Amino acid sequence: MLTKIETSELARSVLAVPPFALTPDLEVNPDANAKLIRHLEAGGVSTLLYGGNANVHNWPVSRFADWLDSLEDSVADSTWLIPSVGPDWGKLVDEAAILKSRRYPVAMALPMIAPQTPDGVVRGLEDFVSRSGVPLIVYIKTDQYVPAKAMGRLVEQGAVFGIKYAVPRTDLTQDSYLQELIDAVGAERIVSGFGEPPAFPHLTHFKLAGFTAGCVCIAPHLSMAYLHALKRGDEAEAKRLLEVFLPLEAIRERHNAIRVLHTAVSLSGVADMGPILPLLTEADPAIHGEIKEAAQALLAAEMTARQQAAAA
Numbered sequence: 199m200l201t202k203i204e205t206s207e208l209a210r211s212v213l214a215v216p217p218f219a220l221t222p223d224l225e226v227n228p229d230a231n232a233k234l235i236r237h238l239e240a241g242g243v244s245t246l247l248y249g250g251n252a253n254v255h256n257w258p259v260s261r262f263a264d265w266l267d268s269l270e271d272s273v274a275d276s277t278w279l280i281p282s283v284g285p286d287w288g289k290l291v292d293e294a295a296i297l298k299s300r301r302y303p304v305a306m307a308l309p310m311i312a313p314q315t316p317d318g319v320v321r322g323l324e325d326f327v328s329r330s331g332v333p334l335i336v337y338i339k340t341d342q343y344v345p346a347k348a349m350g351r352l353v354e355q356g357a358v359f360g361i362k363y364a365v366p367r368t369d370l371t372q373d374s375y376l377q378e379l380i381d382a383v384g385a386e387r388i389v390s391g392f393g394e395p396p397a398f399p400h401l402t403h404f405k406l407a408g409f410t411a412g413c414v415c416i417a418p419h420l421s422m423a424y425l426h427a428l429k430r431g432d433e434a435e436a437k438r439l440l441e442v443f444l445p446l447e448a449i450r451e452r453h454n455a456i457r458v459l460h461t462a463v464s465l466s467g468v469a470d471m472g473p474i475l476p477l478l479t480e481a482d483p484a485i486h487g488e489i490k491e492a493a494q495a496l497l498a499a500e501m502t503a504r505q506q507a508a509a510a
């Protein structure tokens with residue numbers, strides 16, 4: 199696991215946001231998690247962010263260290279592993295005490311929906327960093343979650359390493375809050391935060407550093423190729439690659455992105471994720487057929503692309 203990180207790491211790899219594998223009695227399944235991690239690393243992904251898709255919101259703090267340690271044991275020396283913390287202040291305090299004695303260079307603060315105020319969020323983030331010594335990626339899902347000026351100050355202080363930006367807009371190229379954040383901290387510190395499709399406008403229009411995604415867990419080589427095409431400005435190639443992800447993304451959008459991804463990774467054959475922690479449930483069995491078809495098609499495209507790259 200990487201223990202020292204430069205800002206440029208945000209652009210080096212897609213930040214994969216994997217689901218988390220459990221046994222039927224809701225214990226950590228280290229073999230299945232390792233299988234998914236090896237699939238990602240074999241496809242060229244070197245950054246793993248365990249957050250929303252791993253249902254970290256619902257992990258008991260008493261078991262926070264279990265899953266961290268099992269993941270750390272499973273990743274390559276060159277992989278950047280990012281655990282998530284929060285979202286509420288109580289979890290931030292308890293998890294800061296656990297992370298203080300570990301080697302994670304950065305953690306991600308999950309977004310708090312309510313009750314919170316922008317100044318209260320800033321206070322909580324500063325408090326976490328002063329307790330743990332671990333700087334944060336701040337996950338922003340709502341407009342003005344943290345005022346851009348305050349974010350600039352947190353970056354200058356070294357409390358904030360970067361931003362995962364996922365505020366939905368009717369037109370993602372029209373976003374004054376995102377522009378304010380770029381002006382305050384620089385586009386090189388911000389990643390697009392909700393999958394391959396929004397990454398297109400975020401990287402072409404706003405030149406964000408990179409993106410986080412869930413479907414990358416099935417098709418890491420293709421998602422990395424998409425990142426590279428976006429970074430070099432090859433929009434035609436990026437559009438071609440994006441098409442491959444759209445059938446599964448459409449099912450995720452209709453039926454809950456986290457639940458569908460969890461089930462899709464299992465049904466694709468990449469690794470069996472087992473059950474998902476309460477308060478979530480796996481995808482409805484009535485849609486398993488369509489999930490399986492889309493997930494297996496995405497995996498088949500991935501393996502073909504890998505073979506073509508190896509033969510070239």
Ligand SMILES: N[C@@H](CC=O)C(=O)O
Binds near residue numbers: 394413459
């Ligand atoms: N929610 C996005 C990216 C992760 O945060 C996805 O799952 O594609």
